[in-house]
Amino acid sequence: MEAKDRLAIPPQPMPEQAPSERIGNLREVPLGFTPEAAVVEARRCLQCRKAFCTEGCPVGVDIPGFLEAVERGDFASGIGIIRRRNALPAVCGRVCPQEQQCQLACTVGKFHHDPGKSVSIGRIERFLADWERETGAAQASVKAPPTGRRVAVIGSGPAGLTVAGDLILLGHSVTVFEALHQAGGVLVYGIPEFRLPKAIVRREVELLGNLGVEFRLDTIAGRTRPVDELVREYDAVFIGSGAGLPKFQGIPGENLLGVYSANEYLTRANLMKAYDFPAADTPIQRGRTVVTVGGGNVAMDCARTALRMGAERSLVVYRRSEAEMPARREEVHHAREEGVEFHLLENPVEITGGRGGWVEGVRIVRMTLGEPDSSGRRRSIPIEGSEFVQEADEVLVAIGNSPNPLVPSSFPEIETTRWGGIVVNEATGQTSVRGVFAGGDIVLGAATVILAMGQGRIAARAMHAYLSTGRWEGLEEITGAEGGQS
Numbered sequence: 001m002e003a004k005d006r007l008a009i010p011p012q013p014m015p016e017q018a019p020s021e022r023i024g025n026l027r028e029v030p031l032g033f034t035p036e037a038a039v040v041e042a043r044r045c046l047q048c049r050k051a052f053c054t055e056g057c058p059v060g061v062d063i064p065g066f067l068e069a070v071e072r073g074d075f076a077s078g079i080g081i082i083r084r085r086n087a088l089p090a091v092c093g094r095v096c097p098q099e100q101q102c103q104l105a106c107t108v109g110k111f112h113h114d115p116g117k118s119v120s121i122g123r124i125e126r127f128l129a130d131w132e133r134e135t136g137a138a139q140a141s142v143k144a145p146p147t148g149r150r151v152a153v154i155g156s157g158p159a160g161l162t163v164a165g166d167l168i169l170l171g172h173s174v175t176v177f178e179a180l181h182q183a184g185g186v187l188v189y190g191i192p193e194f195r196l197p198k199a200i201v202r203r204e205v206e207l208l209g210n211l212g213v214e215f216r217l218d219t220i221a222g223r224t225r226p227v228d229e230l231v232r233e234y235d236a237v238f239i240g241s242g243a244g245l246p247k248f249q250g251i252p253g254e255n256l257l258g259v260y261s262a263n264e265y266l267t268r269a270n271l272m273k274a275y276d277f278p279a280a281d282t283p284i285q286r287g288r289t290v291v292t293v294g295g296g297n298v299a300m301d302c303a304r305t306a307l308r309m310g311a312e313r314s315l316v317v318y319r320r321s322e323a324e325m326p327a328r329r330e331e332v333h334h335a336r337e338e339g340v341e342f343h344l345l346e347n348p349v350e351i352t353g354g355r356g357g358w359v360e361g362v363r364i365v366r367m368t369l370g371e372p373d374s375s376g377r378r379r380s381i382p383i384e385g386s387e388f389v390q391e392a393d394e395v396l397v398a399i400g401n402s403p404n405p406l407v408p409s410s411f412p413e414i415e416t417t418r419w420g421g422i423v424v425n426e427a428t429g430q431t432s433v434r435g436v437f438a439g440g441d442i443v444l445g446a447a448t449v450i451l452a453m454g455q456g457r458i459a460a461r462a463m464h465a466y467l468s469t470g471r472w473e474g475l476e477e478i479t480g481a482e483g484g485q486s
């Protein structure tokens with residue numbers, strides 16, 4: 001097929017639940033491509049000689065390769081190509097910020113001067129992963145003979161799962177210690193069911209279990225099991241404990257009843273099934289007017305969950321403009337379709353309370369944009385005399401997370417940054433303690449699934465080299481990666 005014919009094919013729409021229907025349930029919003037739509041969408045790829053899309057993928061998936069297989073209708077080869085670099089395609093196909101990575105680099109989108117018209121790489125990835133799961137077509141992974149080496153992984157988020165998956169295939173024995181009662185990290189306790197069904201994460205965890213990874217749930221490293229004990233007992237340790245410590249603005253009223261951190265709200269509503277109260281015994285307040293503070297994916301998840309929990313009004317208050325909002329465009333679009341109200345260039349300065357210590361409103365100041373700050377985004381500046389009070393009976397604070405301090409504080413030998421992240425050699429994931437590696441949000445600060453997985457993969461390669469040679473110095477020479485601290 002000629003390039004001009006490929007460029008003439010319009011992007012294939014993905015069916016989704018209607019907004020009025022979906023705010024009444026927790027089921028997934030997009031319904032996925034049909035096989036026919038996936039083939040047509042794959043046909044839009046120009047098979048560029050230089051694959052800019054692959055360069056834009058943090059784990060370097062051969063994107064033209066799998067698109068070419070889909071175009072031929074060879075779905076088994078397509079998913080096989082993805083799995084060579086990405087162990088969680090059903091997850092990444094749903095939640096990766098493709099519009100800032102592979103799809104931003106796509107030549108088709110550039111030709112149309114619209115990244116929204118790039119080849120829908122993420123949707124095709126999702127289709128292949130779902131096809132594989134639904135048809136039971138998964139190919140058995142080949143495991144290396146046992147090495148006799150034992151590895152402990154702290155945290156079962158995307159970073160920890162990637163390390164576990166890579167090292168078990170290399171013949172090491174792997175035990176994952178997870179504080180919560182379910183494995184998956186943010187994928188199960190944060191990202192809501194309507195964006196990422198838990199059954200999908202559960203299946204990935206099950207596959208690792210079938211390969212021999214042992215999961216010790218309800219086990220807190222640094223409390224139930226001291227970290228130095230794990231370091232002595234195992235041949236290598238990976239710390240992937242994430243960034244689960246909520247940040248607050250530090251304004252008056254944040255301790256009123258009806259104020260939740262995003263993490264607590266989503267964990268209760270989502271993982272602990274408060275949406276099903278009283279069938280599930282997790283209590284949660286169901287606000288009528290819910291204000292969510294923040295502009296990232298977490299804020300969108302909170303505001304959309306609040307609607308599903310019965311809110312009459314769900315407001316997002318964000319201090320910059322929409323152009324600076326870090327949330328994925330698709331999530332903002334879905335939130336808006338569902339009726340979430342966006343209050344941009346506004347910032348809470350106080351949460352006001354009333355009878356019994358419950359939230360009654362949020363005092364808000366209007367903002368304007370100044371020069372870019374160190375993050376490259378335009379600074380937001382309060383407009384004097386512009387304050388007003390927004391009535392609210394529930395406030396969800398979604399302004400970011402820091403690394404949970406428990407592992408570093410109970411293991412002071414490990415070097416940390418001023419903001420509490422673990423310092424690693426970014427080429428290998430090695431920490432300041434011999435035999436201990438780290439990666440994901442505990443190193444990067446709150447980042448993304450695919451970046452956490454990318455770090456897990458780097459660490460797994462270095463851990464394998466360490467376990468095989470006993471060498472600690474110069475590991476990057478063995479793995480062929482370039483050094484540097486992060």
Ligand SMILES: Cc1cc2nc3c(=O)[nH]c(=O)nc-3n(C[C@H](O)[C@H](O)[C@H](O)COP(=O)(O)OP(=O)(O)OC[C@H]3O[C@@H](n4cnc5c(N)ncnc54)[C@H](O)[C@@H]3O)c2cc1C
Nearest residue numbers: 155157158159179185186190221242440441447448449452
């Ligand atoms: C609500 C929400 C929505 C998001 N949406 C997106 C999105 O759409 N796309 C995207 O790419 N990214 C998104 N992210 C970010 C992404 O989920 C994270 O960057 C990613 O999960 C980090 O992976 P991780 O493995 O480092 O840590 P986590 O996923 O945080 O997993 C860490 C695990 O370690 C466990 N743990 C912590 N301390 C201990 C301990 N002491 N002992 C044992 N276990 C411990 C935790 O319980 C947790 O299960 C979102 C984050 C949130 C909170």
